[in-house]
Amino acid sequence: MKVLNLQCQHGHGFEGWFSSEDDFQHQLSTGFLACPMCGDAQVAKLPSAPRLNLGASQPGHESRAHAPDSPGVAAGPTGQCAVPADNAASLVPQAVQAAWLHVVRRVMASTEDVGQRFAEEARKMHYGECEARGIRGHATPQQTEELLDEGIAVMPLPVPDGFKDTLQ
Template sequence: MKVLNLRCDHDHAFEGWFASEADFQDQASRGVVACPLCGSLQVHRLPSAPRLNLSGAREPDAPASAAPESAAPPQATLQAQWLQAVAQVLQNTEDVGERFPEEARRIHYGEAPHRGIRGQASADERAELADEGIEVVPLPVPVALKGTAH
């Protein structure tokens, strides 16, 4: 099994697990390798150093001032935190789909019980809701999370 470092054309970094380099190339050429954040199919492999696991070999002691190996780069940390936040929103809101503008109005005017909702609204519909004093926030949902919270 090969773990490859990948990046999409929107600069999202992620890992992919493949049987071989040829397997990655085959899947990428067929358009089945997609960015888990944005769904982009424009994915390329990043250079990576192999890790050799030699039995009996001992890793040298790291200097006290060295950063721990588990420290993630800032971008990876931000992506993970964003994914966690989006997942939490999906778990704690009701999906009302295309009825979002109508349901937001019903909640705002006391015609429906107060609760967290999510759904689809066009830019014009969001502007109309804002004009009525109803705050809405567009939240792009990564392809990897769509359909998993229901």
């Protein structure tokens, strides 16, 4: 099994697992391989060092990445993404991507997909015709503007393709 560090032309980094180099090349050439963040099929292999497992670490020597005072993104006690304001500007792209994926996962888990009925359902909730709940779906730019004009708070949320379907 080959584990490769990959990156799309937009700078999104991700990992790919392949049975061989030929499998990677085949998936790349047929367009089957795409960025899970944006769907871009122009993917490049990044240089990486092999991982050598030479034994367990010695007790008391935790990795810096897992130390409680290490910079980056952490989940707070309620599960929100906790990034100190003074640290937000210094986040590396991988930390920003991880934070974004965390937010998308939470939204997907806590909302109902109403699809093309989004504008209709949002209006029903706003005017008290049905119980308020978290929803997500599709609205045209015109529908979005109309909802905002009516005082209905909506926000576009681009969802990576990998979150739209159940993974096997």
